[in-house]
Amino acid sequence: MSAALIELAGIERVFHLGDSEVHALRCLDLRIAAGEYVAVMGPSGSGKSTLLNLLGLLDRPNAGTYRLEGRDVTTLSAEEQARVRSERIGFVFQSFHLVPRLTAAENVALPMILAGIAPAQRAQRVARTLRDYGLENRADHRPDQLSGGQRQRVAIARATIMQPAVILADEPTGNLDRATGEEVMRLLEALNGQGVTLIVVTHDGALGARARRQLLMEDGALAHDSASPDEVKDACALPT
Amino acid sequence: MRTPDLIRFARDAATGNPLRSFLLVLAMAIGVGAVVVLTALGDGARRYVLNEFSSIGSNLVIVLPGRSQTGGFNPGNAVTSTPRDLTIDDAQALLRARAVHRAAPLAVGTSEISFGGKLREVMVVGTTAEFIDVRRLALAQGRFLPAGDWRRGVSEAVIGAKVRDEMFGHESALGQLARIGDRRFRIVGVLASSGQGLGMNTDELVIVPVALAQAMFNSNTLFRILVEATGREAIEPAKAQVTEIIKQRHDGEEDVTIITQDAVLATFDRLLGTMTLAVAGIAAISLAVAGILVMNVMLVSVTQRTAEIGLLKALGATGATIRNAFLTEAAMLSVAGALLGFVLGQAGAALIRQLYPAYPAFPPDWAVLAGLGTALFTGIVFGVLPAGRAARLDPVQSLSRR
Ligand SMILES: Nc1ncnc2c1ncn2[C@@H]1O[C@H](COP(=O)(O)OP(=O)(O)OP(=O)(O)O)[C@@H](O)[C@H]1O
Ligand SMILES: [Mg+2]
Numbered sequence: 135m136s137a138a139l140i141e142l143a144g145i146e147r148v149f150h151l152g153d154s155e156v157h158a159l160r161c162l163d164l165r166i167a168a169g170e171y172v173a174v175m176g177p178s179g180s181g182k183s184t185l186l187n188l189l190g191l192l193d194r195p196n197a198g199t200y201r202l203e204g205r206d207v208t209t210l211s212a213e214e215q216a217r218v219r220s221e222r223i224g225f226v227f228q229s230f231h232l233v234p235r236l237t238a239a240e241n242v243a244l245p246m247i248l249a250g251i252a253p254a255q256r257a258q259r260v261a262r263t264l265r266d267y268g269l270e271n272r273a274d275h276r277p278d279q280l281s282g283g284q285r286q287r288v289a290i291a292r293a294t295i296m297q298p299a300v301i302l303a304d305e306p307t308g309n310l311d312r313a314t315g316e317e318v319m320r321l322l323e324a325l326n327g328q329g330v331t332l333i334v335v336t337h338d339g340a341l342g343a344r345a346r347r348q349l350l351m352e353d354g355a356l357a358h359d360s361a362s363p364d365e366v367k368d369a370c371a372l373p374t
Numbered sequence: 375m376r377t378p379d380l381i382r383f384a385r386d387a388a389t390g391n392p393l394r395s396f397l398l399v400l401a402m403a404i405g406v407g408a409v410v411v412l413t414a415l416g417d418g419a420r421r422y423v424l425n426e427f428s429s430i431g432s433n434l435v436i437v438l439p440g441r442s443q444t445g446g447f448n449p450g451n452a453v454t455s456t457p458r459d460l461t462i463d464d465a466q467a468l469l470r471a472r473a474v475h476r477a478a479p480l481a482v483g484t485s486e487i488s489f490g491g492k493l494r495e496v497m498v499v500g501t502t503a504e505f506i507d508v509r510r511l512a513l514a515q516g517r518f519l520p521a522g523d524w525r526r527g528v529s530e531a532v533i534g535a536k537v538r539d540e541m542f543g544h545e546s547a548l549g550q551l552a553r554i555g556d557r558r559f560r561i562v563g564v565l566a567s568s569g570q571g572l573g574m575n576t577d578e579l580v581i582v583p584v585a586l587a588q589a590m591f592n593s594n595t596l597f598r599i600l601v602e603a604t605g606r607e608a609i610e611p612a613k614a615q616v617t618e619i620i621k622q623r624h625d626g627e628e629d630v631t632i633i634t635q636d637a638v639l640a641t642f643d644r645l646l647g648t649m650t651l652a653v654a655g656i657a658a659i660s661l662a663v664a665g666i667l668v669m670n671v672m673l674v675s676v677t678q679r680t681a682e683i684g685l686l687k688a689l690g691a692t693g694a695t696i697r698n699a700f701l702t703e704a705a706m707l708s709v710a711g712a713l714l715g716f717v718l719g720q721a722g723a724a725l726i727r728q729l730y731p732a733y734p735a736f737p738p739d740w741a742v743l744a745g746l747g748t749a750l751f752t753g754i755v756f757g758v759l760p761a762g763r764a765a766r767l768d769p770v771q772s773l774s775r776r
Binding site for chain 2: 216245247250252253292296
């Protein structure tokens with residue numbers, strides 16, 4: 135098996151709510167190779183978003199190791215994790231998360247501004263990316279002047295501008311109608327076609343079925359993995 | 375993040391919420407403006423008093439009869455219960471001192487002036503020709519008292535501008551004979567109007583030869599002797615020499631008080647300088663209040679912008695970047711407020727000068743610098759806490775909140 139892009143081993147994520155403990159993720163082992171297209175599905179509260187946040191280094195596990203491109207990233211400092219996010223990971227959110235006071239072009243440029251890239255290079259890349267996503271006429275529009283589909287296209291443009299290795303999308307079509315959602319998925323899939331690893335959380339079975347690999351989450355654990363249908367078991371549930 | 379980008383980002387964030395930014399800038403502006411205006415008032419008062427004193431005459435040494443209370447225990451005082459009076463001879467003797475340029479005796483009392491059926495109570499000053507030079511007074515019309523023997527005197531008087539207006543109206547005062555007390559005097563000069571002044575208002579004076587004033591008040595004592603030293607550095611020698619001469623003439627007793635204008639000036643300078651500082655201190659409190667306001671507004675801003683902060687972190691911003699962005703915003707708002715306050719304060723001071731032209735209400739440089747500096751300092755210091763809080767925000771929590 136080729137070196138995995140993402141390698142999770144024995145991941146635990148526990149939230150404390152008052153006295154009770156919520157096991158959002160338990161005993162998770164997962165390998166995702168570079169260039170894969172993975173759909174994460176499961177009922178509400180099963181830990182999909184928690185998993186995605188962890189993969190995106192927005193959250194740290196309580197136990198277990200996470201290797202990204204062979205490097206253990208759970209032990210990195212906050213600053214180093216920010217760098218990894220900046221250079222290797224792109225996020226697409228259900229509610230777009232555009233900065234309302236910035237124009238489409240400025241929103242797209244934001245990751246490059248944060249990374250300290252020179253303005254000249256920035257302008258060039260922003261212009262090209264906006265063109266790629268059919269947004270060149272919307273460059274100076276603020277998010278509230280854009281339709282939902284356009285907003286999500288801006289968000290995808292922003293997620294790709296730093297040419298990340300992996301794109302994490304949490305219900306990217308959740309706030310869009312079917313046709314627009316379809317269009318957004320095609321954009322993401324096109325990126326995957328260019329070799330970017332794509333991990334999409336979705337409730338929509340039809341959208342999930344388009345992925346080459348489906349993960350089914352249940353109660354914080356992996357209930358089904360289409361890549362290895364036989365060996366799904368719940369080892370951690372057993373007392374050791 | 376590059377510095378220009380940081381500044382642009384902070385500016386956009388500040389202008390993205392105009393009301394919040396406006397209130398913040400206003401608070402800062404009021405603080406700085408208060409410092410500028412209040413110190414302008416305080417320092418203006420100081421300058422005003424100093425001006426008034428220098429207009430009395432420079433290099434002035436004033437001799438008062440009687441030992442001043444501040445002189446401490448003096449065996450001479452213990453022996454003689456009443457101090458010896460100052461006389462015209464004493465005044466004339468002072469001219470012998472090398473450091474003394476001029477001297478003018480002063481006898482003062484109130485009397486009445488009447489002319490053409492009009493009667494008015496006035497302050498009568500008996501003095502000599504030297505007075506006008508020692509006190510640096512100017513004449514509007516005519517001439518001053520003639521020089522001559524101090525113990526005699528011609529019946530001529532010089533009147534203040536207000537006395538002239540009230541007694542003579544449209545008529546010419548010069549050459550008129552007016553009764554002052556029980557004598558008739560010829561008016562030979564009118565003093566230039568001096569406006570408000572400390573102590574005696576020369577506009578309401580009538581000046582006559584000292585010998586005639588003493589006769590009028592039936593006394594041969596002097597109210598005080600004004601001495602002009604030969605120069606600024608001669609003030610101290612003049613003081614010593616005057617003391618020595620008076621002591622000789624008064625049987626070895628030092629029974630006069632000598633005030634130099636320098637000492638009076640220094641006292642007032644200190645007093646009013648302290649007042650300005652106190653006023654500046656009070657104004658600085660409003661700056662501190664503004665600083666606390668900056669902190670609160672920025673804290674609210676952090677809360678309002680949690681989603682944005684979480685997003686920035688997801689896009690690769692480090693905690694330091696977030697902190698810098700918020701600090702820059704706080705600093706920029708403070709700078710804007712400080713500059714606006716500076717302009718408002720200067721305008722306020724200018725308005726005061728416009729309304730009261732005699733009052734030199736200029737804010738001192740140190741106060742302006744301190745005001746601006748404190749504004750920036752408080753803005754940034756009070757911005758640290760919100761910025762730190764923003765930097766520590768958990769991106770997952772911030773993003774999940776909608
Ligand atoms: N910050 C938190 N504090 C406490 N509990 C949390 C927190 N975040 C998630 N949880 C809990 O962890 C579990 C998994 O949450 P998660 O958001 O990953 O679910 P999800 O699969 O994304 O659900 P949905 O489909 O509704 O988005 C839930 O029971 C949730 O209540
Ligand atoms: Mg979710």
